[in-house]
Amino acid sequence: MADPLTMLGQADFSARVQDMHKDYVLGGETVRALRGVTFDVPTGDYISIMGSSGSGKSTLLNLLGCLDRPTSGRFLLGGDDVSRFSDDELAEIRAKRIGFVFQSYNLLPALSVLENIEVPLYYSGRRTPRARRQCLELAEKVGLGDRLDHRPAQLSGGQQQRVAIARSLVNDPRFILADEPTGNLDSTTTCEILELLGGLSSEGRTIILVTHEHDVAEQTQRTIVLRDGKILSDERRR
Amino acid sequence: MTTWLRTIQLSVKNLLLHPLRSALTVLGILIGVASVIWLLAIGEGIGQKAQEQIASLGAQNIIVRTIKPSSDEVADGGYGLTRNDYVCLVATVPTIDEAFPIRVLSQEFRFKTRHFEGRLVGCTPGYAEVTALKQDQGRFITDADLDGERNYCVLAAESAVKLFPGGDAVGKKIMIDKEFYVVVGVMVSRAPSAGIGGSLAAEDYSRDVYVPITTLWRRIGDMTIVTKPGQFQRDIQEISQITLRVDQPSHVLQTADIIRNTLAQSHTLADFGVTVPLELIEQANTTRLMFILFLGMIAAVSLVVGGIGIMNIMLATVTERTHEIGIRRALGAKRGDITRQFLAESTVLSVAGGMLGILCGLACRPLSALIRSALERWFPVHMESLPDLIRTVQPVVVNWSIPLAFTISILVGIFFGVYPALRAASLDPIEALRHE
Numbered sequence: 001m002a003d004p005l006t007m008l009g010q011a012d013f014s015a016r017v018q019d020m021h022k023d024y025v026l027g028g029e030t031v032r033a034l035r036g037v038t039f040d041v042p043t044g045d046y047i048s049i050m051g052s053s054g055s056g057k058s059t060l061l062n063l064l065g066c067l068d069r070p071t072s073g074r075f076l077l078g079g080d081d082v083s084r085f086s087d088d089e090l091a092e093i094r095a096k097r098i099g100f101v102f103q104s105y106n107l108l109p110a111l112s113v114l115e116n117i118e119v120p121l122y123y124s125g126r127r128t129p130r131a132r133r134q135c136l137e138l139a140e141k142v143g144l145g146d147r148l149d150h151r152p153a154q155l156s157g158g159q160q161q162r163v164a165i166a167r168s169l170v171n172d173p174r175f176i177l178a179d180e181p182t183g184n185l186d187s188t189t190t191c192e193i194l195e196l197l198g199g200l201s202s203e204g205r206t207i208i209l210v211t212h213e214h215d216v217a218e219q220t221q222r223t224i225v226l227r228d229g230k231i232l233s234d235e236r237r238r
Numbered sequence: 239m240t241t242w243l244r245t246i247q248l249s250v251k252n253l254l255l256h257p258l259r260s261a262l263t264v265l266g267i268l269i270g271v272a273s274v275i276w277l278l279a280i281g282e283g284i285g286q287k288a289q290e291q292i293a294s295l296g297a298q299n300i301i302v303r304t305i306k307p308s309s310d311e312v313a314d315g316g317y318g319l320t321r322n323d324y325v326c327l328v329a330t331v332p333t334i335d336e337a338f339p340i341r342v343l344s345q346e347f348r349f350k351t352r353h354f355e356g357r358l359v360g361c362t363p364g365y366a367e368v369t370a371l372k373q374d375q376g377r378f379i380t381d382a383d384l385d386g387e388r389n390y391c392v393l394a395a396e397s398a399v400k401l402f403p404g405g406d407a408v409g410k411k412i413m414i415d416k417e418f419y420v421v422v423g424v425m426v427s428r429a430p431s432a433g434i435g436g437s438l439a440a441e442d443y444s445r446d447v448y449v450p451i452t453t454l455w456r457r458i459g460d461m462t463i464v465t466k467p468g469q470f471q472r473d474i475q476e477i478s479q480i481t482l483r484v485d486q487p488s489h490v491l492q493t494a495d496i497i498r499n500t501l502a503q504s505h506t507l508a509d510f511g512v513t514v515p516l517e518l519i520e521q522a523n524t525t526r527l528m529f530i531l532f533l534g535m536i537a538a539v540s541l542v543v544g545g546i547g548i549m550n551i552m553l554a555t556v557t558e559r560t561h562e563i564g565i566r567r568a569l570g571a572k573r574g575d576i577t578r579q580f581l582a583e584s585t586v587l588s589v590a591g592g593m594l595g596i597l598c599g600l601a602c603r604p605l606s607a608l609i610r611s612a613l614e615r616w617f618p619v620h621m622e623s624l625p626d627l628i629r630t631v632q633p634v635v636v637n638w639s640i641p642l643a644f645t646i647s648i649l650v651g652i653f654f655g656v657y658p659a660l661r662a663a664s665l666d667p668i669e670a671l672r673h674e
């Protein structure tokens with residue numbers, strides 16, 4: 001069956017979200033976390049998602065990051081309808097096409113900085129000497145070239161978040177998702193992290209980040225506000 | 239290949255984060271794997287020991303012995319195998335090729351001022367061959383000695399040393415029971431033969447003096463008086479033991495039955511015993527089977543307990559590392575990657591146990607000697623009551639038991655690791671990420 005959506009020129013969009021719903025069933029009760037969300041993500045866009053607590057921001061970001069499948073609706077990522085993908089296929093997309101940055105950094109405590117940055121290489125199957133050299137370069141790029149052997153616990157929050165950003169870039173994804181990346185950081189460190197993200201955006205990568213802070217949202221090109229699982233507003237800055 | 243190496247490396251690293259916990263888990267498998275090797279080694283040892291005994295007694299031989307009945311049964315002091323039995327067996331059982339009767343007494347031997355208490359063995363020329371005694375000096379008893387009932391004797395190596403420390407025994411006359419005997423030969427020292435359970439006592443050849451059995455019959459006679467404090471005891475016995483050689487191995491068991499029947503007709507007392515070395519194989523097999531069952535049970539139990547230990551630890555690990563699992567899943571790990579990681583960890587645990595178990599298994603000889611001497615020291619009575627074979631057996635590691643033990647340890651790791659690993663892999667990435 002010919003699909004009007006997939007027939008559109010895909011080159012312009014890194015992702016398209018079509019009437020996406022997500023229900024959680026908890027002890028017989030259904031929580032409707034997303035109730036029909038539709039938007040396009042042009043390639044290279046830099047989007048912030050805002051909204052009050054419980055409005056569905058993380059739920060949306062998890063769906064965009066292929067960590068979960070929508071209850072209904074579609075999510076097209078570069079021409080593939082990801083909402084129908086199997087578990088392994090989703091994992092493969094996460095490994096090769098998506099970079100994650102989390103509020104609580106989510107580094108592996110037993111591994112060193114360099115080892116943490118290398119982790120995604122195992123899952124994308126690209127653990128070549130060249131890729132490992134790139135890890136070193138990435139560590140340099142986020143300013144941690146001299147802390148390669150340190151454990152996460154020996155780093156400040158800002159430094160940990162830079163490691164996480166370096167890690168998200170290892171497989172050179174075009175799509176970077178960040179759930180409140182500056183939520184645990186002070187304003188100076190927030191600025192540094194945003195600078196890093198801005199740099200990635202100007203490299204042509206698509207970035208979507210969730211935030212509570214207007215200052216952070218203002219650094220992005222476009223802000224989507226959610227309320228009760230629906231889009232309240234979708235504005236582009238100029 | 240390299241991914242597997244990486245996975246194993248990572249597993250070792252993770253396990254070393256909890257060294258004590260991992261070590262204790264390994265212990266269960268270690269014991270199980272070591273038991274597997276031990277049980278096979280002891281089984282093999284028993285088998286070899288039985289083979290050795292059979293070889294030393296002669297697989298083609300049947301040994302008929304005099305057994306002393308309880309003293310109130312012996313009315314006039316006479317009991318045991320008789321010259322008549324000997325003649326009768328040789329004449330009526332066609333499958334008997336040769337027969338070597340002996341008569342053994344306790345005696346004092348003297349040369350001038352030197353003397354010692356030893357075993358006087360009246361025997362035939364074939365005795366040296368049948369007990370694997372080797373000549374050192376001079377000669378052994380000959381047929382001529384036998385026919386002439388001569389006062390000649392041959393000394394065991396240790397007996398010769400006792401009477402002739404200078405080593406010049408041959409040609410001298412020693413005194414046995416008030417008569418002189420010329421020493422015509424000295425034998426090479428021989429290790430004692432092992433006894434076989436209850437059916438054949440161990441024989442020590444070190445204090446022997448050999449004379450022609452006919453001479454013994456004539457000069458010393460069948461009667462001996464045993465003096466114990468306060469009483470004399472008369473003992474009349476013609477033949478102590480006859481070693482019978484059967485013409486073919488396949489006739490041995492049948493011949494033994496015929497001998498038993500023949501002797502039973504002329505003996506009213508239970509004063510003889512028939513030992514068939516070939517039957518030792520059966521005895522050894524039962525002992526071996528008993529051991530294999532016993533240790534097999536220990537091995538099975540400790541492998542299962544060890545496996546459960548692994549499962550337990552792995553389940554705890556999965557819970558502890560839920561967050562890590564979430565992170566890895568978010569970074570692109572497939573379910574299979576997670577399964578593999580945890581499976582590798584449980585397998586590394588069990589293989590470590592397996593390898594240490596193999597080391598303990600290889601050390602079974604010194605270890606079993608250690609355990610045996612400890613047991614003998616603390617439980618002498620219990621050890622005494624154990625069959626000889628079990629007390630003296632030397633474990634012999636069977637080559638193929640090592641790959642077998644190794645395979646078992648890998649299988650245990652996989653078997654008990656599968657459930658925790660699958661459980662880890664089935665965690666929802668988002669839930670796992672949220673888990674702290």
Ligand SMILES: Nc1ncnc2c1ncn2[C@@H]1O[C@H](COP(=O)(O)OP(=O)(O)OP(=O)(O)O)[C@@H](O)[C@H]1O
Nearest residue numbers: 024025026031033052053054055056057058059060
């Ligand atoms: N796994 C889940 N099971 C059940 N309900 C869930 C689950 N995850 C989220 N929800 C519910 O879905 C709704 C949206 O949650 P979500 O985490 O997306 O909010 P959020 O906008 O990220 O909030 P915050 O700003 O606090 O992070 C909430 O009502 C939440 O309780």
Ligand SMILES: [Mg+2]
Nearest residue numbers: 057058059179
């Ligand atoms: Mg959230």
